[in-house]
Amino acid sequence: MTVVSLKPELRTAGGETVSIYCDDDWAGDVYLVYREGDLLTGTVQIDTGKVSERNLEYVMDEVRTYISHLAAALNITTSSVVMMHGDIEQILEMEPIDTTDNINHVQLDGTYEHDLYAEETDEQLHMGSYDDNDDDAEEDYHLSLFSDEGDHVKYHLYDDFHNVIGMVSVDEIGETVSGRVDFWVEPDKDEPEEVAQVLFQAFRDEDVNQISFTMNYEDRHIADMYLEHRDYS
Numbered sequence: 001m002t003v004v005s006l007k008p009e010l011r012t013a014g015g016e017t018v019s020i021y022c023d024d025d026w027a028g029d030v031y032l033v034y035r036e037g038d039l040l041t042g043t044v045q046i047d048t049g050k051v052s053e054r055n056l057e058y059v060m061d062e063v064r065t066y067i068s069h070l071a072a073a074l075n076i077t078t079s080s081v082v083m084m085h086g087d088i089e090q091i092l093e094m095e096p097i098d099t100t101d102n103i104n105h106v107q108l109d110g111t112y113e114h115d116l117y118a119e120e121t122d123e124q125l126h127m128g129s130y131d132d133n134d135d136d137a138e139e140d141y142h143l144s145l146f147s148d149e150g151d152h153v154k155y156h157l158y159d160d161f162h163n164v165i166g167m168v169s170v171d172e173i174g175e176t177v178s179g180r181v182d183f184w185v186e187p188d189k190d191e192p193e194e195v196a197q198v199l200f201q202a203f204r205d206e207d208v209n210q211i212s213f214t215m216n217y218e219d220r221h222i223a224d225m226y227l228e229h230r231d232y233s
Contacts, residue, residue: 167182
């Protein structure tokens with residue numbers, strides 16, 4: 001019989017990231033954000049390439065039980081968790097960041113709510129540039145591969161001073177790229193926007209129609225990035 005285990009990878013006062021394992025093999029992730037005594041929201045992603053059809057409902061039941069027990073322990077009054085299952089494709093290659101590209105159809109909601117690029121303006125976002133003649137020059141925010149667990153990929157998030165400021169967990173299901181950004185250092189008002197641009201540049205693809213990420217710092221929900229890719233040139 002398949003043994004299902006859920007192993008927390010990151011837990012704060014306001015949320016957690018949990019990996020789903022079937023017989024010690026990674027099979028998906030649970031991303032939850034909550035406020036004790038009030039609300040719990042999140043997503044569950046199960047890789048059907050790792051879970052057989054006959055075991056899928058069993059795995060889903062185990063995840064539901066975990067979330068139910070957590071909600072009861074936190075005295076949650078309202079909960080909303082989206083469960084998705086399908087083939088999760090591994091993301092290994094990232095295109096180099098070009099800060100001159102226009103970013104359309106990006107919606108960044110939450111504490112900082114605004115578009116990354118307004119369609120009717122000539123202003124473009126710049127996250128810094130590097131000059132070989134400037135010893136103090138800053139480089140852009142960037143990602144570095146941290147772990148590859150089969151079809152599940154995680155990246156360290158670096159700021160423009162080469163400091164690790166967070167972890168990015170990424171899954172791709174069909175034409176959708178989704179994941180979670182966990183800031184380890186409290187971001188300033190501009191950082192969620194800058195990080196969203198990095199994510200757009202890194203994970204856009206002609207076959208990807210939607211990119212979405214949740215951004216959090218400790219027990220605080222910072223922002224939600226949502227992008228629809230309609231006409232990549």
